[in-house]
Amino acid sequence: MSEPIVRVRDIGWVTGGVTVLEHVGFDVAPGELVAIMGRNGAGKSTLLDIIGGLRMPSEGVVAIADRPLAEWRPANRARVVAHLPQNLRADLTMRAEALVLMGRYAHAAQWFESDDDREVAHTAMRRCDCLQYRDRSLGTLSGGERQRVLLAACLAQQPRVLLLDEPTTFLDVDQQLHCFTLLRDEAGGGTACLAVTHDINLALTFCTRLIVLAEHSIAYDMLVGAALADPSWLRVFSDRLHVDRGAGTAAWVRYQ
């Protein structure tokens, strides 16, 4: 396995006297697609924000490519790390293409993006199945359509680390599968992907590794194969979940 690109060392996050995270540590290598899971309020988004440089951890260090996050200039960091936010204000009037081109902010030195930047943006939009919306105002797009545009903006950054906060929100089932297939392709190309998700079956189907947060810290950090072999981690989420092994190869978590 190649050298880790993300190193999380013993980080903690305390806000208003409430401990959200403590002693969280793990490494992520290029090519991994990691699902970060946990119940509401487990600190999943906070963890992603800390890795993305949006929040300073109360304790501990995050290093990207062997360099502590605090030492990165924002523009340099944005060429390596992209972050897909959970949601965005709904009343934006700009065109979808303009938002995707914002992903080129750290790459483009000029006032106007070059034709190359435009090409990268269009490729990203095509991959996210949203090039057809490029001239539509964001305010007129549905939640799922907008989500695909946001993902395209992240891909246009050409990151080596892709952080996704619930990337399948608002997506229909077909687009959810499309989204995770895309992430698997990205990981296959050497990007380290960390996705916060609530969908256990999507995670088991597409991800290589699961990190489950509970009680302010990492409760389980395991490869998908191990997760299927010993489903005790499902208790974190609910008592009503069971792994089903049908006739086919894929295992499936069903509700009781």
Place this chain on the structure above:
Amino acid sequence: MTAHRPGSFAIWLCGCTALFITAAVVLPFIGPSRIDVGHVWNRQNPDWSILTQLRTSRTLLGLFAGGALALAGSLFQSMLRDALATPYTLGVSTGASLGAVLAIAGNWHMTMGVTGVWAGALTGAALVLLLVMGAARRDRQLSVSGLLLAGIAINSICGALILLVHGLTGVSQSFAISRWLIGSLDAIEFRTLAVYVTVISMISLVTIRQARQWNLLAVGEAWAATRGARVTRALVGGYLAGSVLAATTVALTGPIGFVGLVVPHLLRARMGGDDRLVMPCAFLVGGALLASCDALGRVVLAPAEVPAGAITAFIGGPHLIWAIRKGTTR
């Protein structure tokens, strides 16, 4: 409809520049006393001196004051992600007004060679700026919500103090204060005008050069940060730039309303939300609009003058209602 590429950017920019230059050339000739072009050509008085001494400086002041207000308005609308933000939202202009009102009430005509109203306005603005920054800072970081809360709070305190001072002064000062608070343009010395135009031009250029950063902030602070912008630095810079634009203008003209709100709105609805285009066009159109409103105010009830601030409100208010009814504002 919306501008896509540098090509259509250029068309919009040329159009707005033409508007600005036309206003600069034509408007000085408009006023209660007719100016004969032939007399001006032969440098005959009084036409020549009215044009050069009074009308030209007043028109230039209108062009740059309108430009500064419209640019500051579009800057704050993007930066604060608030479609109703104006150059006055964060309190600096109200601070400037308070300083000016105190100067009028205290009869300070000149302080150290500077007109008392200007000195008062700039001092008031600087104090409010420090107060808002101090109140909004948390953990060495600045957030939009912090700026908005601190700005609005200090805005209302200064507003209350203005009312208080206004109520406690004598009749003649009270009249002068009311008149000043409407906002109007007047001929000013060319030396003062030169300083003002230089300051406004420099700050405007720096602000417009950062347009990509304002575009990012208009989406969100986290969005801007993860695309590679320095958010706190941008917010401090934007707040300072908008404050200097607004405060120096308010010091010279009083708080003229609506230019800073209506012009960016109108342009965004027509050309989309890209600040690389909206900001320079807002400056040019805002300048042309304010100078035109002032010219209109000179003739509409001649020989009486209607202050430019009243004309902009008369035009701006109905326009905004019309725009909202049509659903073109965001």
